[in-house]
Amino acid sequence: MKRLIARELRLALRQGADTAAALVFFIICGTMFAFGVGPDPALLAALAPGVVWVAALLAALLPLEKLFGADFEDGTLDLLLLSGLPAYLVALAKACAHWLTTGLPLLLMAAPLAVMLRLPSHALPLLLAGLVPGTLIFSLIGTLAAALTLGARRAGVLMALITLPLMIPALIFGANAVTAPHPLGAFAFLGAILCLAVPLAPLAAGAALRVAVE
Amino acid sequence: MVACLPACRYIAPIRRRALYVRWCGKRVVTDLLTGKELSVFRGERLVLRGVSLAVTAGGALVLRGDNGTGKSTLLRTLAGLTPLAAGQILWNGAPALADFPSHAARIAWLGHLDAVKPSLSVAEHVADQGALVAVGLERFAALPARFLSAGQRRRLALARVAASGRPLWLLDEPTTGLDATSVARFAALCAQHRAAGGMIITSTHMALDLPGAEVLAL
Numbered sequence: 001m002k003r004l005i006a007r008e009l010r011l012a013l014r015q016g017a018d019t020a021a022a023l024v025f026f027i028i029c030g031t032m033f034a035f036g037v038g039p040d041p042a043l044l045a046a047l048a049p050g051v052v053w054v055a056a057l058l059a060a061l062l063p064l065e066k067l068f069g070a071d072f073e074d075g076t077l078d079l080l081l082l083s084g085l086p087a088y089l090v091a092l093a094k095a096c097a098h099w100l101t102t103g104l105p106l107l108l109m110a111a112p113l114a115v116m117l118r119l120p121s122h123a124l125p126l127l128l129a130g131l132v133p134g135t136l137i138f139s140l141i142g143t144l145a146a147a148l149t150l151g152a153r154r155a156g157v158l159m160a161l162i163t164l165p166l167m168i169p170a171l172i173f174g175a176n177a178v179t180a181p182h183p184l185g186a187f188a189f190l191g192a193i194l195c196l197a198v199p200l201a202p203l204a205a206g207a208a209l210r211v212a213v214e
Numbered sequence: 215m216v217a218c219l220p221a222c223r224y225i226a227p228i229r230r231r232a233l234y235v236r237w238c239g240k241r242v243v244t245d246l247l248t249g250k251e252l253s254v255f256r257g258e259r260l261v262l263r264g265v266s267l268a269v270t271a272g273g274a275l276v277l278r279g280d281n282g283t284g285k286s287t288l289l290r291t292l293a294g295l296t297p298l299a300a301g302q303i304l305w306n307g308a309p310a311l312a313d314f315p316s317h318a319a320r321i322a323w324l325g326h327l328d329a330v331k332p333s334l335s336v337a338e339h340v341a342d343q344g345a346l347v348a349v350g351l352e353r354f355a356a357l358p359a360r361f362l363s364a365g366q367r368r369r370l371a372l373a374r375v376a377a378s379g380r381p382l383w384l385l386d387e388p389t390t391g392l393d394a395t396s397v398a399r400f401a402a403l404c405a406q407h408r409a410a411g412g413m414i415i416t417s418t419h420m421a422l423d424l425p426g427a428e429v430l431a432l
Binding site: 015 | 295326328329338
């Protein structure tokens, strides 16, 4: 499984443009909000947590289509499933790779974007702390959606339609953690969602992969 | 042919070695793949109906038939990728698909696609130098796979099979796009694999040099 993750990372590094595209999209998407609502610092600060979260979710969607799609088209997926790893571990490895190549860079870029949107400095750690489970949950659910839509026409659109609604609970608690007087409750809910997603999403994604290669 | 291609002397040792039993001075090999009355649906259509086969260690089975008769489907079924509608696949007498990951670990798979990543180098696909020598790709080890020709990609996929060290090779039209020299190299690889107790099931339209192979017409 480690070898599979390492291989995914190497591929992502070679195709750096794909990885960078999600990051650039994230920054542009966040900046567009600032242009749209005007430069009022109070308004921007109020919007900042939600904007950063939504921009991060949209940006993390971009590499999902390639997550299994490329392997499905060139026959690598058959080899992955015949590697001796159970299908759910293949899916989990893919989710890890997606987080390392998309979630983690987004997390690093979220801080400058939030500062640009005038988020008060005391709220910044809360936003980032919420985005850690948030991006992890996204990678897991996104992997599930990518596996489910494998081989479907218009897979990219379907993927967004499956993933984004499932991310609503995480988005509510994540953005709420920044502004709530007692953020601990929101973090507990994020943690609970993550605890559910870690075992369930790879299991479902693995089953979807087995169906896709039939 | 083997003698003039010394590179082909290479074959990865089979990790999960067939169990040899000395009996009356003869070596009796116990690895055995059996398919009993296999039936498989593709969509609504019954592609395979009551197909039976058996391959012993060191044996080879060639699947023949017109396009669309289910050669690839049978290979995918034996690999456990496509589900069975009826019948049983047995490995040494026990149901093979009961534990899919351990069945998968017996199989070296070569599909009709090469599963070659353009941005990875040849050596990153197959780290085993010996296997690359055996298919004549050792000079291109550092080259990104996107610069390989179609035939060279096929050879790279074959090198991956040879380097896998797994006992059961499932090959779907392995010689597609290969030149005469490469086909001979491939035949030598197969002979080495079978001599080491491995099994080969392959679909093909071309004449393959697999001495003593059984033929299953679909």
